[in-house]
Amino acid sequence: MRIQKEEKGTRLIPEYQKYIATVGEEDKDRLVFLSLLIPSWESVDNYTEIDESEAERIKKAKAAAHGSVEYPEMEVNQSLSLMTLKINDMQLTDAQALQYKNLYPKWETFINGKLEKDYKVLYDDKLYKVKQTIETVLENQPPSIDTAALYEEINEKNQGTSEDPIPYNNNMELFAGKYYSQNGVTYKCTRNTEQPVYQDLSALVGIYVEKVEE
Secondary structure, eight states, X not given: OEEEEETTEEEEEOOTTEEEEEOSSOGGGOOEESSEEEOTTSOGGGEEEEEHHHHHHHHHHXXXXXXXXXXXXXXXXXHHHHHHHHGGGGOOOHHHHHHTGGGSOXXXXXXXXXXXXXXXXXXXXXXXXXXXXXXXXOTTOXXXXXXXXXXXXXXXOOOOSSSSOEEOOSSBOOOTTOEEEETTEEEEEOXXXXXOBOSOGGGGBTTTEEEOOO
């Protein structure tokens, strides 16, 4: 669990595929959170990090104690809308953000508006991070290879080994020792690019990568 001091209190952020939960109570009374901001005076010892299996156990205990609760569709939609407004404030890691990518605001809602650096937006069912503040979002400049200076796609995390290479998307920073794949070919990065690169990997052979012979 990551503990982050903020002006309004202390934010508790779980590791990938984990949750924050209250302690010292029966499962039926425990609360589970994706991320949590507590007052600066409250002790972090009141909370702990749990895995998916424990979160599921708590959910079942609540259901057994209180029965299944049906929420009106309007309330569900309002809750999702609120989550969409607030999710960028949670400062989730990229891996955590991918778990909840459909809760991020759609890029189209920012057209003619402003996008702040490091905001995450959803476009064409892909999650992107804003690389620099965009004062006016233009309708003809959506996230793509053509706007790679503005947006970086957040991808599923592969191991980057020869057995599990990272799929390359023409807008990605490469790291020495990691393996990447494109068009059915695997490449090994020989030195850090230190910034996203946009060329095909085949064009970077001898510069940043080497082809892995099968």
